[in-house]
Amino acid sequence: MEIKTVSIIGLGALGILFGNHLSKRMPKEDLRIIAEQDRISKYKGNHVYCNGERCHFNYITPEEACTPADLVIFAVKYNDLNKAIQAVSNQVGEKTIILSLLNGITSETLIGETYGAHKLLYCVAQGMDAVKVDNRLTYEHMGMICFGERVPGVISEKVTQVSDFFKRMAIPFEVETDMYKRLWGKFMLNVGVNQTVAVYETNYGGVQAAGKARDTMIAAMKEVVLLSEKEGIYLTQQDIDYWLKVLGTLSPKGKPSMRQDMEAKRCSEVELFAGEVLKLGQKHNVPTPVNQRLYDEIIRVESTY
The missing domain is CATH 1.10.1040.10 (N-(1-d-carboxylethyl)-l-norvaline Dehydrogenase; domain 2)
Known part of the structure; x- marks a missing residue:
């Protein structure tokens, strides 16, 4: 499977950083930003900016019917994780791959309890120095996403699919075999x-x-x-x-x-x-x-x- 559609939930620092990067390299309808309607209205009214540039995102609500995404990225704060897990239910299908950019050591377990551990790749986002104030994000270093399977020494088909996608999207990454x-x-x-x-x-x-x-x-x-x-x-x-x-x-x-x-x-x-x-x-x-x-x-x- 080639990853073509991506859904991101959470427009904090990492959501904006990677969302803006992907929005310049994907058809607009293939990149979905999942948010409640009141948040969408706020984003559209005040706009979202990345390094001074206005972001042009395709927003959809959790309730909106759609085909499952090939890749779902969690970029919310930990306090919002449980709500976010429920909000992406329409985005997750049989072949969906899930990445969590959250800090800590527990988010993958919580997401896996709802959607199955087999859909997840473990990952960390590192090396970025993004600062978000209100609706504006600034950063000097984009950093990279490091990812891999929970089981050491395995490079699975999911890992290869995400690697190929990140290469096409020019996202810095590293595959880790002891994730x-x-x-x-x-x-x-x-x-x-x-x-x-x-x-x-x-x-x-x-x-x-x-x-x-x-x-x-x-x-x-x-x-x-x-x-x-x-x-x-x-x-x-x-x-x-x-x-x-x-x-x-x-x-x-x-x-x-x-x-x-x-x-x-x-x-x-x-x-x-x-x-x-x-x-x-x-x-x-x-x-x-x-x-x-x-x-x-x-x-x-x-x-x-």
Whole structure:
């Protein structure tokens, strides 16, 4: 099967970034942005911009009848995932492939409970420094999508189909044969950088340079390494070094989504990061004091909204 139709749900930073990129390379009717009618009205009224350029999207509601998409991409925040899973029901058919660009280590499991794990490829989006303010997205580095099967060492037909599509669409990508470990690696980075930048009220530059913020970030990441051993993933210092190199490629002025959420006084994805670390720490009787401190501070700030 050749991927020809794509449905994206979620117009946050990644939804806009990849949606705008695809919209220039696909027939308009073959790229669908799934959203409730009130959101569609808002998007059409205020428009959506990517690096100063107005995006021209084909919007459809969850209720609209249509043929299933070849590829469905989840780009919502974790807090909106359950609703999004139901909203794409008309987009998912027997041969649909599903990618989740969400952070964390749980979204694929939740999506698979509804549509079947066999439809999913695990993936992470990495290396982008996108910042979204209201309806405007800016970025310097597009980054890439890394994807593969949950089972190590397998390059399936689904992987080949998505690879071929990304090549045609000029989307930077990497096929990973140990994707679940890569997912945990990105989770480790997010636990460190997203929460530290938010608590220290800084940007990527604030954790790229030596200092207390960077030390806190790395300490939070090391707690994930300890937990990964208990879960049979076995992250190492080499994985920390790899993800710190990825962090070093980002614009120092950029900010992760959690920092942007807290600046806008929105509830963050703290349960996806420190919240999950604390649960795993309790499960395995592993102390996680750094993540506990970050969690407590983020919850305290959010309680003031």
